[in-house]
Amino acid sequence: MSQDHLNDARFETRTIHAGQGPDPQTGAVMTPVYLTSTYAQTSPGQTIGGYEYSRTHNPTRTALQDNLASLEGGAWGLCFSSGLAATNALMDRLVPGDHVIAGNDLYGGTYRIFTKVFERYGIEFSFVDTRDVESIRGALTPKTKYVYIETPSNPLLNLTDIAAAAEITHAGGAQLVVDNTFATPALQRPLELGADIVLHSLTKYLGGHSDVVAGALIGNDQTTQEELAFYQNSVGGTPGAMDAFLVLRGTKTLAIRMQRHGENALAVAKHLEAHDGVEKVFYPGLPSFPQHELAKRQMASGGGMVSFELKGGVLAGETFASSTKIFTLAESLGGVESLVETPPSMTHASIPPEVRHAAGLMDGLVRLSVGIEHVDDLIADIDQALVTALATANQHG
Numbered sequence: 001m002s003q004d005h006l007n008d009a010r011f012e013t014r015t016i017h018a019g020q021g022p023d024p025q026t027g028a029v030m031t032p033v034y035l036t037s038t039y040a041q042t043s044p045g046q047t048i049g050g051y052e053y054s055r056t057h058n059p060t061r062t063a064l065q066d067n068l069a070s071l072e073g074g075a076w077g078l079c080f081s082s083g084l085a086a087t088n089a090l091m092d093r094l095v096p097g098d099h100v101i102a103g104n105d106l107y108g109g110t111y112r113i114f115t116k117v118f119e120r121y122g123i124e125f126s127f128v129d130t131r132d133v134e135s136i137r138g139a140l141t142p143k144t145k146y147v148y149i150e151t152p153s154n155p156l157l158n159l160t161d162i163a164a165a166a167e168i169t170h171a172g173g174a175q176l177v178v179d180n181t182f183a184t185p186a187l188q189r190p191l192e193l194g195a196d197i198v199l200h201s202l203t204k205y206l207g208g209h210s211d212v213v214a215g216a217l218i219g220n221d222q223t224t225q226e227e228l229a230f231y232q233n234s235v236g237g238t239p240g241a242m243d244a245f246l247v248l249r250g251t252k253t254l255a256i257r258m259q260r261h262g263e264n265a266l267a268v269a270k271h272l273e274a275h276d277g278v279e280k281v282f283y284p285g286l287p288s289f290p291q292h293e294l295a296k297r298q299m300a301s302g303g304g305m306v307s308f309e310l311k312g313g314v315l316a317g318e319t320f321a322s323s324t325k326i327f328t329l330a331e332s333l334g335g336v337e338s339l340v341e342t343p344p345s346m347t348h349a350s351i352p353p354e355v356r357h358a359a360g361l362m363d364g365l366v367r368l369s370v371g372i373e374h375v376d377d378l379i380a381d382i383d384q385a386l387v388t389a390l391a392t393a394n395q396h397g
């Protein structure tokens with residue numbers, strides 16, 4: 001069904017409708033979950049709707065891919081069975097000797113797939129602090145194929161100036177990949193700022209309910225799409241139809257969820273910053289954040305993630321994370337429910353301590369995924385956990 005009427009529609013409208021018209025056969029308003037591996041053909045090689053096998057194409061996945069492309073302002077989207085399967089598909093385009101420049105404060109699993117999987121295949125990586133985009137220029141070589149950044153980064157919420165990074169990357173003949181998992185297209189659209197490929201862990205805010213693992217790549221260049229679709233089909237890390245449906249259900253509420261995540265996280269960050277027992281708060285929406293001006297330029301709000309260090313270090317941080325009652329102690333992020341974790345011993349344990357410390361990720365760091373519960377309940381929970389954490393640290397300090 002033509003979706004031309006959505007061309008001028010606003011973001012909130014496209015979250016709900018892009019990629020998803022009523023089902024032509026039954027009128028079903030919600031996209032059907034096409035639980036089928038194969039499709040009938042009218043004569044050998046003649047498909048009915050272009051579908052032959054669900055690793056290659058599935059209508060529920062097509063709806064999600066079109067929805068995500070619309071939200072990021074891209075021409076195409078490709079979905080994968082996880083965010084890391086999407087990263088893997090990107091890396092499958094490279095050959096031995098190719099070079100990638102990556103941020104030095106990446107999701108731990110991204111660092112692991114780069115250093116433990118793709119370095120073995122002769123792909124070379126330089127990890128640089130992309131808060132200073134000139135560090136990208138300095139690391140470019142004739143073999144550089146990608147500059148791969150996360151902004152805001154995980155877990156320190158460091159920002160990279162996407163427009164400036166795109167200019168430097170293109171001058172070096174490489175493609176700029178932006179992991180937009182933390183900001184989501186509701187707050188930041190890297191393709192509009194010059195990036196070539198956006199990567200998502202759909203597991204996080206786009207799914208939004210902590211009930212599915214999936215990933216996506218989105219872009220504009222047709223040759224890039226064809227190459228990545230080749231690897232999507234050839235390697236086969238594709239999501240099932242039910243997973244695609246769950247993410248589609250999630251994106252429908254993305255705009256209002258991100259608004260509330262941002263409001264709650266800002267209130268939590270301000271509250272923590274004002275507390276005597278807190279050493280340092282990392283949140284792009286705080287005026288005290290070193291890159292707050294850049295945040296205001298390329299993001300609509302600071303997002304839902306807040307990290308902080310307590311006076312009392314590792315013991316205080318780990319006690320805090322074990323003492324909250326509404327914030328659940330768990331890895332992952334981006335669901336409607338609030339979560340707390342300690343990156344050095346959980347999500348980022350796969351990064352060697354000396355590498356973490358060099359990037360400013362200290363052992364007492366606590367990371368919050370601030371959910372959409374009532375903010376007063378969240379702040380009360382933080383306060384009671386702070387009392388326990390600081391008392392414990394004092395006893396042992």
Ligand SMILES: *Cc1c(COP(=O)(O)O)cnc(C)c1O
Binds near residue numbers: 107154200203214215
């Ligand atoms: C979770 C995450 C990933 C990896 O995605 P999976 O769906 O877990 O494979 C990549 N980047 C960021 C920023 C993440 O938070």
